[in-house]
Amino acid sequence: MDISQLGEFGLIQRIKENLDTPAPGLVRGIGDDAAVFESPSGMEIVITCDAQVEGVHFLTQFMTPEQIGRKAAAINISDIAAMGARPTFMLVSLGLPKTTPVSFVDGLYKGFREECGSFGIAIIGGNMAQCPERAFIDITLLGQVEKGRALYRSTARPRDLVAVSGALGGSAAGLALLLNPEIQVDEEVRKAVFQAHVCPKPKVDLGRLLSVSGLVTAALDVSDGAAQDLGHICEESKIGATLRADKIPLSPSCQAVAQALGRDPLEFALFGGEDYELLFTFPEANKAGLEFRLADSGFAMTIIGRMEPGEPVVRITDPAGKDWNTHAAGWNHFQG
């Protein structure tokens, strides 16, 4: 059965039936002109949106509808995590060809529900539109954070240390492998990088910890590649940064894939993107306190650079302080 047989309202009804659950603060969910919710006093509301387009951001030959749904949600959850906020409510706007199987929409929503369920997020609204050639999934996600506690990109200061959670490069290595399936790698490596690419884990608990700690000056999530993302902090904070290429934490599977492809794993880690780890800055004086708190909660961080006074550019250096030689660039949605 395709969605044109079910019709718009049949489809909405089908979705609604699986989502009708109460949520704290929710006054009215799906079924009206708009959703209504309350914000607890003392909290600020955080909101983000991100669209995924079939064939551009996801390929149906590589991912199940459920995986596509999970990832579309996860990407937005990661943005809320990067603000130090707790995600609360989600709206889903779908563009779908008329011939879309109902099972595709069911799978997407299964993925949304799974991903949202693990973070206590309620799906409270959305929209359905026809899009002839390809599907798009545009998600709006809300969150909340204690007043004055949101983590911004614009508040890094010169001499702050730059750290990143987890290891980088796995997602980009996974994509490279999907696009070059003939490359031979260990099955475990293939699984690990595919998982990193398809099923990113938003760092909500870590973002909350960083926010609550009061020790961090700026933060964002690694979506465009660590180098370009640090560049966003530089631009918004109006200062520069130095990134030590030799300090970048590389995922072992990323290294294995890079070797098999004859490429530098740092390319994946610095310019690949979609790792959805958090990148954050803090004064050197807060380093020990932060390390203690992170370790106490089972999180890792690696110091990879330092903010610098001057022009808002990222200099990537080798251990000797010389420029690391590269011409690669991060992800740009309209180039290439």
Next chain:
Amino acid sequence: MDISQLGEFGLIQRIKENLDTPAPGLVRGIGDDAAVFESPSGMEIVITCDAQVEGVHFLTQFMTPEQIGRKAAAINISDIAAMGARPTFMLVSLGLPKTTPVSFVDGLYKGFREECGSFGIAIIGGNMAQCPERAFIDITLLGQVEKGRALYRSTARPRDLVAVSGALGGSAAGLALLLNPEIQVDEEVRKAVFQAHVCPKPKVDLGRLLSVSGLVTAALDVSDGAAQDLGHICEESKIGATLRADKIPLSPSCQAVAQALGRDPLEFALFGGEDYELLFTFPEANKAGLEFRLADSGFAMTIIGRMEPGEPVVRITDPAGKDWNTHAAGWNHFQG
């Protein structure tokens, strides 16, 4: 110049420069992982989203980018108006082919700014994605309303009167004329229905008045056609309704276009959609009070039917109470 030459970040920078204005309650707008705002105590937050797809919801040969932007915003503002809320913040998610001229995006944002400006709405975030074949514009709009004062679809009661603001059918007549340009009508008629179709006026002040009055039981905006929209109230309120075909307020230009096309103007008014008037219900005892308040603020309303106990269906009748004979149906995004 097309957007691939400017690049994603160049495009975002260009948009941001024109939008960097402070707004009440806004803590952080465009430029971070998410926007941040505060909600005044005693208020509930209302949120809606609606996507417009090129060639499906708008045709670039009939509308300027500015008009497309205005209408995409207006449609969402109308949903917030139908909740009785005041619109506050907007997020814009665009899907664009690489070859999109920068002037198209500039025009869209000019339209967004104009429409938002007249309602005091701040554009606080968004997303840019590549979509190869056609543009889509997905807007998320927030609003606020006094706690407990939102107007829902689910709260109409049997015997409530059903009223509609303004005259219906103009927008659908405008679309019919655009699709049949060879039809001869008076130039003023053509202008009027084209204006109704291209440049709907969301009824924010009326929605606020209905909410504040406390006299109304349910409300929505007329987007799918008055008959289908009243059907939404029936479904959500789990009761029926009777609609008097002879009571429907028809716009004079809609009548002129229908005559020129040899069609029944009621088809446009009942099943055409996109009028963006408000349709609302209230107990008969509140009729005089409501009429007084509306007239006092320069608003018109026409009573077009009544809610009925029983199955959630809309019966359309002639003055004699007989079924009005039609097989036309409202707008369905995936059929046809």
